Amino acid sequence: MTRRQLLILLPAAAVAWEHILAGTPEASPNYTMSEHWWGMLMDITKCIGCGSCVRACQLENHVPDGYYRTWVERYQVLDWTVETPHVDSPDGGKNGFPPPKEVGGKNFFVPKMCNQCADSPCTQVCPVGATFVTPDGVVLVDQKYCLGCRYCVQACPYGCRFINPSTETANKCTLCYHRITKGLTTACCEVCPTGTRQLADLKNPKDPIHEFLKNHSVQVLKPHLATKSKCFYYGLDGSVR
Amino acid sequence: MQIPVEGFMYPNEVELQWSVLIVLYPFLTGLVAGAFILASLERVFRVEAVKPTYRLALLTALAFLIVAPLPLQLHLGHPERSFEMYLTPHASSAMSMFGFVYLWYLLAVLVLEIWLDYRRDIVVLSQTTTGWRRLLYRMLTLGSTNVSARSLAIDERVGWIVTVIGIPSAFLLHGYVGFIFGSIKANPWWSSPLMPVVFIFSAMVSGVATVMLLYMLLNRLRGEPIDMRCVDTVAKYLFYTFIIDFSLEMLDLIHRIYEADESFRSLDFMVHTKLYFPHIVVQILLGTVTPIVLLALTQVVKLSETLRRRIYVVAGILTLVGIFAMRWNVVIGGQLFSKSFLGYTTYKMGWVTREGLLTAIVLSILPVVFLWILVKLLPPWPERHTVTETAGD
Amino acid sequence: MAAVFLVGVLAFLGLRGLLVPRSFGQYGHYRGDAIKEIAALPVSYAGHQVCEGCHTEVLDVKSKGMHKGVACESCHGPQAKHADDPAAVQPAKLDTAVLCVRCHAANSSRPKNFPQVGAAEHSGGEACNTCHQPHSPAMVAGGSQ
Numbered sequence: 001m002t003r004r005q006l007l008i009l010l011p012a013a014a015v016a017w018e019h020i021l022a023g024t025p026e027a028s029p030n031y032t033m034s035e036h037w038w039g040m041l042m043d044i045t046k047c048i049g050c051g052s053c054v055r056a057c058q059l060e061n062h063v064p065d066g067y068y069r070t071w072v073e074r075y076q077v078l079d080w081t082v083e084t085p086h087v088d089s090p091d092g093g094k095n096g097f098p099p100p101k102e103v104g105g106k107n108f109f110v111p112k113m114c115n116q117c118a119d120s121p122c123t124q125v126c127p128v129g130a131t132f133v134t135p136d137g138v139v140l141v142d143q144k145y146c147l148g149c150r151y152c153v154q155a156c157p158y159g160c161r162f163i164n165p166s167t168e169t170a171n172k173c174t175l176c177y178h179r180i181t182k183g184l185t186t187a188c189c190e191v192c193p194t195g196t197r198q199l200a201d202l203k204n205p206k207d208p209i210h211e212f213l214k215n216h217s218v219q220v221l222k223p224h225l226a227t228k229s230k231c232f233y234y235g236l237d238g239s240v241r
Numbered sequence: 242m243q244i245p246v247e248g249f250m251y252p253n254e255v256e257l258q259w260s261v262l263i264v265l266y267p268f269l270t271g272l273v274a275g276a277f278i279l280a281s282l283e284r285v286f287r288v289e290a291v292k293p294t295y296r297l298a299l300l301t302a303l304a305f306l307i308v309a310p311l312p313l314q315l316h317l318g319h320p321e322r323s324f325e326m327y328l329t330p331h332a333s334s335a336m337s338m339f340g341f342v343y344l345w346y347l348l349a350v351l352v353l354e355i356w357l358d359y360r361r362d363i364v365v366l367s368q369t370t371t372g373w374r375r376l377l378y379r380m381l382t383l384g385s386t387n388v389s390a391r392s393l394a395i396d397e398r399v400g401w402i403v404t405v406i407g408i409p410s411a412f413l414l415h416g417y418v419g420f421i422f423g424s425i426k427a428n429p430w431w432s433s434p435l436m437p438v439v440f441i442f443s444a445m446v447s448g449v450a451t452v453m454l455l456y457m458l459l460n461r462l463r464g465e466p467i468d469m470r471c472v473d474t475v476a477k478y479l480f481y482t483f484i485i486d487f488s489l490e491m492l493d494l495i496h497r498i499y500e501a502d503e504s505f506r507s508l509d510f511m512v513h514t515k516l517y518f519p520h521i522v523v524q525i526l527l528g529t530v531t532p533i534v535l536l537a538l539t540q541v542v543k544l545s546e547t548l549r550r551r552i553y554v555v556a557g558i559l560t561l562v563g564i565f566a567m568r569w570n571v572v573i574g575g576q577l578f579s580k581s582f583l584g585y586t587t588y589k590m591g592w593v594t595r596e597g598l599l600t601a602i603v604l605s606i607l608p609v610v611f612l613w614i615l616v617k618l619l620p621p622w623p624e625r626h627t628v629t630e631t632a633g634d
Numbered sequence: 635m636a637a638v639f640l641v642g643v644l645a646f647l648g649l650r651g652l653l654v655p656r657s658f659g660q661y662g663h664y665r666g667d668a669i670k671e672i673a674a675l676p677v678s679y680a681g682h683q684v685c686e687g688c689h690t691e692v693l694d695v696k697s698k699g700m701h702k703g704v705a706c707e708s709c710h711g712p713q714a715k716h717a718d719d720p721a722a723v724q725p726a727k728l729d730t731a732v733l734c735v736r737c738h739a740a741n742s743s744r745p746k747n748f749p750q751v752g753a754a755e756h757s758g759g760e761a762c763n764t765c766h767q768p769h770s771p772a773m774v775a776g777g778s779q
Contacts, residue, residue, distance in 0.1 A: 148318015159251025
């Protein structure tokens with residue numbers, strides 16, 4: 001979180017906070033969907049694998065144990081073996097990572113979450129319209145309308161969806177829609193101690209994402225699948241799947 | 242329950258989403274489409290030799306079609322919301338078509354064709370039977386009791402049109418099932434334009450084999466002679482469609498091996514380990530190559546009637562095993578590897594659970610029960626007793 | 635037969651009108667109200683802006699040190715309930731022995747330029763906050779590296 005971003009968010013957050021204090025949590029009255037287009041920036045070079053984001057996501061969104069709206073993968077690429085990296089993610093990285101068995105090679109962490117694809121394969125296959133891309137670019141699931149057919153889970157190339165065993169419906173990262181519409185940042189971005197994760201509003205010309213994208217080489221996951229992912233990774237290695 | 246994982250899976254991928262019930266679903270609809278296409282051979286293409294199987298094929302298709310949506314319903318997290326498929330079908334989803342294709346096929350094609358074909362028999366039965374059966378047949382006539390030659394000619398004509406519409410519908414019914422899998426770009430084991438075509442041909446193979454086996458079994462149970470000309474012709478068609486099916490599957494396989502894209506190493510490993518038995522041994526060797534060789538023998542070598550019959554039975558059963566294995570390998574195999582191509586999970590089938598083995602077994606027996614009821618109600622063979630009783634009709 | 639079909643189609647269209655949720659199709663092929671329902675979910679993490687509204691003295695210390703970019707709830711956990719009623723809900727006391735190593739335990743998987751220590755040889759079992767002040771973790775007088 002940069003200070004500039006903080007200043008943008010501050011007034012809206014204050015408005016929302018009044019609602020929360022009054023016990024009437026609802027979308028900020030100042031929020032207009034058509035003015036936003038949400039995405040995320042991940043600076044892999046900064047990630048330390050502390051797992052704060054995974055824990056915060058679970059607490060904020062009541063994610064059941066063993067399922068992940070976000071998780072952290074650890075990569076170890078020995079010498080030139082880009083094709084066969086060693087990857088692990090014990091309990092989604094929720095409790096951090098033990099030191100690797102073997103020291104050496106290229107080591108880094110990759111936080112993963114729903115890529116909020118603009119051409120999302122998961123919403124495409126939903127037979128009834130229970131999952132969709134909102135006008136502000138967030139992929140959501142209607143928990144009251146989902147059949148639990150699991151087709152969307154199959155269609156997500158990134159493994160971001162799961163069936164919540166308590167509701168028997170599809171579940172996934174909402175980009176903390178209940179927070180960003182109130183002017184707050186996502187729970188994972190809020191707690192990230194190194195600024196690896198940064199929520200980005202691509203429609204806001206003042207958002208620091210634009211400056212970052214101008215000056216850095218970024219990549220999305222599995223670009224060949226043309227999902228128009230809005231999760232941009234800086235420092236992404238070729239071995240990452 | 243700890244699911245054994247090899248290598249790295251994305252953490253949400255460890256648990257399989259589609260169970261043995263989703264294996265059963267394409268298997269059942271495949272039998273429907275295949276049986277119907279066999280029936281239409283007689284009707285549209287006037288293959289007189291297979292006539293004895295015509296009605297049996299239609300009833301088989303109906304019995305299996307009634308059961309086909311049950312595994313889907315049982316697998317849904319919220320079966321009570323399934324009507325949403327009819328209310329707000331999502332145009333870009335292959336699955337949303339299911340409700341409509343199913344209803345269309347069930348009501349506009351299969352039931353209509355059976356009704357038209359049996360209408361004369363139903364009218365006759367409603368006059369010759371007594372009690373509740375009489376009432377039932379009365380209802381089935383839908384008030385249309387005219388069995389004059391002209392009226393029957395109209396039935397025949399309309400039935401022919403329905404069959405002509407029915408053939409593409411049967412292709413649609415099963416082609417779309419293939420498309421559900423073939424259109425998932427996230428999954429390289431499924432994603433293939435050949436998938437719907439392979440599904441249709443394997444459906445025809447399984448449907449033809451089922452009707453052939455049922456015909457032989459039922460005639461044996463009834464102590465009737467088996468019309469060898471009919472069975473030989475059906476076996477010939479089984480052989481031809483099997484060759485097309487096998488060629489398509491091999492084309493897909495060779496293409497994958499030769500292109501060897503990013504997923505190949507991972508999938509190849511899976512086929513050589515976890516999927517070796519169901520894929521290489523059961524599906525390809527036992528369920529495809531063996532029946533094709535057996536059927537080829539009957540085409541090339543002159544064999545005695547008994548031997549041919551035995552070969553047909555063995556080949557038919559192996560075919561069904563092979564096609565079931567094919568559905569298994571598509572549905573389950575497609576979920577065993579990680580979309581990161583770095584690891585593999587395991588399918589743990591439940592026993593007495595909602596999506597377990599017991600449910601699957603019950604659902605496989607159910608269509609046979611339905612078929613038995615249908616055959617009792619609407620005998621698919623020229624009824625000796627009825628013929629004598631209604632002489633002069 | 636045709637009549638049966640016609641009645642079926644009409645009944646279907648009638649039922650469809652009744653059963654499809656009102657807001658369906660408001661923004662696209664989905665229930666528009668679903669967006670509002672999701673947006674109205676309660677938050678657990680208040681956000682550091684809210685914390686800083688009251689705890690200005692901590693902000694003053696933190697903004698001058700290495701931990702200036704670390705949000706309050708990163709260590710203190712979700713505090714929306716505390717912010718809601720500061721008197722009734724008190725944040726739990728933190729254990730630095732658990733907390734600091736989450737980020738700072740030496741691990742060859744971590745970026746090399748990130749400060750990390752092998753806790754045992756670094757402090758010999760002494761709690762981190764004996765020498766370091768968590769809100770501004772530069773050395774406090776008396777500590778040794």
